Amino acid sequence: KQEVTQIPAALSVPEGENLVLNCSFTDSAIYNLQWFRQDPGKGLTSLLLIQSSQREQTSGRLNASLDKSSGRSTLYIAASQPGDSATYLCAVIRPGGSYIPTFGRGTSLIVHP
Amino acid sequence: SAVISQKPSRDICQRGTSLTIQCQVDSQVTMMFWYRQQPGQSLTLIATANQGSEATYESGFVIDKFPISRPNLTFSTLTVSNMSPEDSSIYLCSVEDPTYAYNEQFFGPGTRLTVL
Numbered sequence: 662k663q664e665v666t667q668i669p670a671a672l673s674v675p676e677g678e679n680l681v682l683n684c685s686f687t688d689s690a691i692y693n694l695q696w697f698r699q700d701p702g703k704g705l706t707s708l709l710l711i712q713s714s715q716r717e718q719t720s721g722r723l724n725a726s727l728d729k730s731s732g733r734s735t736l737y738i739a740a741s742q743p744g745d746s747a748t749y750l751c752a753v754i755r756p757g758g759s760y761i762p763t764f765g766r767g768t769s770l771i772v773h774p
Numbered sequence: 775s776a777v778i779s780q781k782p783s784r785d786i787c788q789r790g791t792s793l794t795i796q797c798q799v800d801s802q803v804t805m806m807f808w809y810r811q812q813p814g815q816s817l818t819l820i821a822t823a824n825q826g827s828e829a830t831y832e833s834g835f836v837i838d839k840f841p842i843s844r845p846n847l848t849f850s851t852l853t854v855s856n857m858s859p860e861d862s863s864i865y866l867c868s869v870e871d872p873t874y875a876y877n878e879q880f881f882g883p884g885t886r887l888t889v890l
Contacts, residue, residue: 705881
């Protein structure tokens with residue numbers, strides 16, 4: 662059974678810092694990995710999707726990397742801003758069947774001015 | 775990406791009653807999913823809803839408690855039946871957008887349910 666772990670569980674940083682959020686998974690046979698952002702009490706916003714054959718994806722100040730062999734992904738946030746404050750979730754999809762994702766518990770990020 | 779709306783956005787309900795949550799997508803999608811997110815927890819899949827067939831429920835979830843309808847390719851409902859305080863959660867629907875490769879998932883804004 663796939664298990665997804667996110668470290669740290671919570672993070673509080675001053676504005677402007679560069680951040681790294683970690684996601685690890687136990688089964689390296691994945692189809693893709695997706696990073697989401699969730700604002701308090703809200704739904705999920707897709708940030709980046711990395712296919713199993715890719716090593717990284719970039720969108721603006723966000724960069725996500727994937728190392729399948731070690732079962733790890735990182736989300737790098739450059740020059741953090743207070744508007745980045747949210748919970749960040751990673752989800753891993755295994756190949757075959759109905760492609761249902763397994764979610765981590767998330768990293769709760771606070772960026773203070 | 776697919777645009778997903780949910781109704782209601784939040785509700786406060788009494789124990790023993792039922793609530794039906796609606797999920798509307800702006801494009802036709804084959805697979806829709808319903809999740810529950812209990813306070814401080816990550817997402818747990820309740821069921822997969824495909825148009826024209828019975829929903830497929832995950833372990834720990836049953837049709838009598840969470841009946842689902844999927845009448846067409848853009849709409850689904852989830853009913854939370856005979857509610858108890860333990861059902862207080864955010865309920866989210868999601869879809870796989872067929873215009874995106876690699877089964878990228880998109881989520882609705884969620885329904886925040888409080889059961890007294």
